[in-house]
Amino acid sequence: MRATTIHGPFDIRVTDVPDAALHGPTDAVVRVTHACVCGSDLWAYRGVAARQEGQRIGHEFVGVVDAVGADVVTVRPGDTVIAPFVWSDGVCEFCRAGLHTSCPHGGFWGTPGSDGGQGEAVRVPFADGTLVKVPAGTDPALTPALLSLSDVMSTGHHAVVSALAGPGPGPHGWVAVVGDGAVGLCAVLAARRLGARNIIALGRHVERTLIASKFGATHIVPERGEDAVAAVRELTGGLGAHHVIEAVGTEESMRTAIAATRDGGTVGYVGVPHGGSAGVTISDMFNRNVALRGGVAPARAYIGELLTDVLAGTLDPSAVFDLTVPLSGTPDGYAAMHSRRALKVLIEM
Amino acid sequence: MRATTIHGPFDIRVTDVPDAALHGPTDAVVRVTHACVCGSDLWAYRGVAARQEGQRIGHEFVGVVDAVGADVVTVRPGDTVIAPFVWSDGVCEFCRAGLHTSCPHGGFWGTPGSDGGQGEAVRVPFADGTLVKVPAGTDPALTPALLSLSDVMSTGHHAVVSALAGPGPGPHGWVAVVGDGAVGLCAVLAARRLGARNIIALGRHVERTLIASKFGATHIVPERGEDAVAAVRELTGGLGAHHVIEAVGTEESMRTAIAATRDGGTVGYVGVPHGGSAGVTISDMFNRNVALRGGVAPARAYIGELLTDVLAGTLDPSAVFDLTVPLSGTPDGYAAMHSRRALKVLIEM
Known part of the structure; x- marks a missing residue:
């Protein structure tokens, strides 16, 4: 599969990476349909935040569930889902308190050993504690707004x-x-x-x-x-x-x-x-x-209430996206955000 | 009158100073009966916080009203009062919001031009907005607890x-x-x-x-x-x-x-x-x-509710005072707190 990788300052590429796959019974594999570039990605792009050569990048995505492990109960293959920018087990004291970003089993997409969001697919650990299902039949025109719930909104x-x-x-x-x-x-x-x-x-x-x-x-x-x-x-x-x-x-x-x-x-x-x-x-x-x-936003705690408003038509953050690129255009998207030619870049797979 | 003054690091004296006097119609003069030494006074004592040579010091006191200006309505001569460690006008937006420490007309006892609390008397600006009256007939044994409301409690x-x-x-x-x-x-x-x-x-x-x-x-x-x-x-x-x-x-x-x-x-x-x-x-x-x-505590906002509990016998912070000195012993009191021989020093006039 293809995914975005970072190879040094100002060196973003779309390369071949191993296919996303289930590793455990609580995993899901999500086929990414839409991702985006975050202002915080630019810290890595500019070399201010260190990354390993070839590391995956991107932490905001929506997509369709492709496969689930045996213990996953809240999402099924074919479901459209929003991924918050960190995964979380959903059952620890912090997740129950709404501070999923402090989950001791949590992590940030694109850290070494995990999949980044700017790619064709992502292995999602703790799928039940992480993913939020979008109702079937949701208007595709709402996708940018749904994607914004992943992080920026x-x-x-x-x-x-x-x-x-x-x-x-x-x-x-x-x-x-x-x-x-x-x-x-x-x-x-x-x-x-x-x-x-x-x-x-x-x-x-x-x-x-x-x-x-x-x-x-x-x-x-x-x-x-x-x-x-x-x-x-x-x-x-x-x-x-x-x-x-x-x-x-x-x-x-x-x-x-x-x-x-x-x-x-x-x-x-x-x-x-x-x-x-x-x-x-x-x-x-x-x-x-x-x-x-x-501090870091526990997006998982907020997506539910914000999603309700997006679906009701009372919340629409989609205007923050002012440039859309295909996956192959992701390097151009980074350059456009870096130079302020774009406010926020949407990546359509 | 006699009052405590600071003349340099580790040089606290009790000296003759001009008598406290009314300067304006909202002033009161309070004859101090009890004052104390604050941990923050030690920053000046140690030379960490700068003071002018001969500056007054001390910001916690209770006493008896000796005189009031023409516009003062809430306290009368003879009333026992608690002074919070800053004065405040009592009518500005911040005072009304309970953040008396941000009053634009407020100030801190002992700053140049004002009287310090560790002395025989203090001119109190904005007496109505600053002083809290203690009910007549209050048991004198409660005085240390009342004094603690000035700052530390x-x-x-x-x-x-x-x-x-x-x-x-x-x-x-x-x-x-x-x-x-x-x-x-x-x-x-x-x-x-x-x-x-x-x-x-x-x-x-x-x-x-x-x-x-x-x-x-x-x-x-x-x-x-x-x-x-x-x-x-x-x-x-x-x-x-x-x-x-x-x-x-x-x-x-x-x-x-x-x-x-x-x-x-x-x-x-x-x-x-x-x-x-x-x-x-x-x-x-x-x-x-x-x-x-x-941040700095708006004591004036809290004294009322804490006083109620002190008078009811349900709140007694007086154990923080473990050494009592007369005014003339104030330099010894500073030395005792600096060397940790005393936790907090009470000054009885």
Whole structure:
């Protein structure tokens, strides 16, 4: 079979790999129909995050179940399924608590020894604890929206849930989103879905802020850094936003997020931190009681409720995909996202 | 009048200072009857936190109102009052939201231009927004407990409230307290008061862990650093505590607190951070969804409910005071706390 592999910085290829196959009774094999490229894949693409030469890559996919092990009970061959970006056993204390990303038997697609999502098929460990079945007869036009639940929409949702946790006015307060990438845009959508009425999107790329507005942003702040903080404060009576989303993962964006947060407010962070102190300076938080909550999103815990809304037609994150390529075009997709020619790339098998 | 002043590292004196006096119509003058020394005062004593030569010091006191400005309505001369460790106007958005420490008109006792608490009297700005009246006829034996509400007990309470905010099992989960100083001990007491049934106190000084046990700790961990983390994990089924209090303010204690927290749990931090990165490493938090909430405690928001319990006899933090000195003995009190001969020093005027 064919799958995407990474061979070094800026060296993404589509190569022949061993066919995906059942290894155990709780496995499934999923024939991937749609995958996509994540902003976090670009850290590997740019050589910032280390990968082995020839390692599989990609962690977002939907597909059709091709085979199941003897112990699998929730999905059958022929079922359309959404895969969250980590697999999980579904039965441990963390999975039961909705924190599937901390499952001791869990793992991330594309790590050595596992299949990546950007390929023709994937062996799925713990199929019952991992895959979410899509009802038969679902309109194929919804596929991009379903695919977004694999990571980007669930991650945006996690950011907002994290920022709204604990004290504060919740959706009645000001929500600000730092980052106009696909995760940031999905966070805007998630904030609106959770009832926020005043949503500030920080972003300077017009084609992206147009999506932010479509997704529910009521205010756009094109400035960056200290100027962005000043703009958020001006919009919010000088006090900052109650709930701020950090959806980038750089030191600058974290500093902006903390500084734009009102005293007593919460930063919900989902940007994958890379390098240095990640911009968290406790002295900027202590006297103002700014809280920090978030991390890797337990997508598996969220897909069910988000899927219900997608199927009902009330949630549509599909606008984050602005370029579609065939599997053979995946290297071009990475290049397009790296150069910001594309916001997020959909791969159709 | 006489008051405590700081003249350099390890140079605390009791000197003549100008009498406290009303400056404006919202002021009160409080004749201090009892004050105390805070662990955070030791940062100045040790020269880690800068102070001006001859600056006033001390931020915890109870006393009797001596005079009030024309606009003061909630306290009268002769009233016994508790002062939170910052003053606040009581009417701004933050004060109304219970975050008095962010009041734009607020300030910290002993900062230049204000009176410190370790002296015979204090000018209190915004007396209505700051002071909490103690009912007439209150048993004098309760005074140490009332004094603890000024900072240490309110700060321990804030740590627990912060650690319990957001997701998690709350009081039904495991609570761990890093730090066996007076704030840590009060956090143990606050956790028990808020219903926690499994409270791990980290501490190696027997005279302090005895107080922790008296205050409600169900488990004592005398190890430090990685060994302490291992001990907490062993007690909690390998998973760590759901809600962890950081009550020290050093890099090591913050690292211990984050590492001892169960995935998805929350660190409630109130230790005043001094130096460096303060031990917060985002990569230790991201993959495990460990949250960080807390900061300087809005004591004014908590004194009311805690006072009710003190008066009812159901809350008694007074055991944190283990040495009493007269005002003239304040320098000895600092030396005793610095050398750990005393846990917390009470100053009787």
